[in-house]
Amino acid sequence: MSTTVHDLEKTVNSGLTTNVKRSEINFNQLFIDVDVEDIISTILFLKTNEKCRFRQLIDITAVDYPQREKRFKIVYLLLSHENNLRIIINTNIDEKETVPSITKIFTSANWMEREVFDMYGISFKDHPDLRRILTDYGFDGYPLRKDFPLTGHLEVRYSEEKKKVTYEPVKLDQEYRDFDLESPWEGTKYVKLDEEKNETKDT
Numbered sequence: 001m002s003t004t005v006h007d008l009e010k011t012v013n014s015g016l017t018t019n020v021k022r023s024e025i026n027f028n029q030l031f032i033d034v035d036v037e038d039i040i041s042t043i044l045f046l047k048t049n050e051k052c053r054f055r056q057l058i059d060i061t062a063v064d065y066p067q068r069e070k071r072f073k074i075v076y077l078l079l080s081h082e083n084n085l086r087i088i089i090n091t092n093i094d095e096k097e098t099v100p101s102i103t104k105i106f107t108s109a110n111w112m113e114r115e116v117f118d119m120y121g122i123s124f125k126d127h128p129d130l131r132r133i134l135t136d137y138g139f140d141g142y143p144l145r146k147d148f149p150l151t152g153h154l155e156v157r158y159s160e161e162k163k164k165v166t167y168e169p170v171k172l173d174q175e176y177r178d179f180d181l182e183s184p185w186e187g188t189k190y191v192k193l194d195e196e197k198n199e200t201k202d203t
Contacts, residue, residue, distance in 0.1 A: 003051060003083040005030055011051045012087075016042055031088045036074070039091055040100050046078055046087060047105060054078035054087060057102075060112040062120045064146045070094050072122055076102075093122070101127040119144040138167075
């Protein structure tokens with residue numbers, strides 16, 4: 001008999017009594033909230049417990065809430081092939097906190113944690129190789145933070161003149177354009193002018 005998501009919730013809450021701060025079922029998936037210091041024991045339990053068997057790490061990501069005291073939510077998504085179930089583990093941290101690396105439990109977490117570090121500036125303690133993975137090593141800032149400018153800070157391009165990749169401050173100069181923002185139901189200016197000319201001719 002396969003484990004249902006409701007069975008899973010009971011197993012998790014009974015096995016991780018002190019870890020789980022909140023549990024909820026949505027879209028046939030279990031969501032749980034834990035403190036950052038309980039991440040290792042929680043992930044390890046979910047992987048090794050015979051009723052859970054979450055043996056595949058699907059993703060690690062983060063969400064930025066600048067207005068909150070604990071600015072970042074770290075999200076772990078695990079899959080149990082045997083039970084055909086998913087579980088989402090959430091933990092919240094402030095900007096100065098570090099998150100324990102789970103690379104010793106799931107080796108695939110290596111690049112996922114590097115991506116979170118690269119995009120959000122979140123550090124993972126005991127990570128074997130914590131460095132940028134998507135942006136350049138000299139990149140300034142963290143692109144998925146809400147306070148990161150949409151244009152970025154530097155423009156990276158290949159200079160034919162210098163025959164190498166160059167970094168230049170972003171410039172977004174453009175010629176003045178006159179946007180016609182009138183309601184389409186009332187018609188644009190040039191249509192109105194044509195109509196007025198036709199009315200004058202008719203009279």
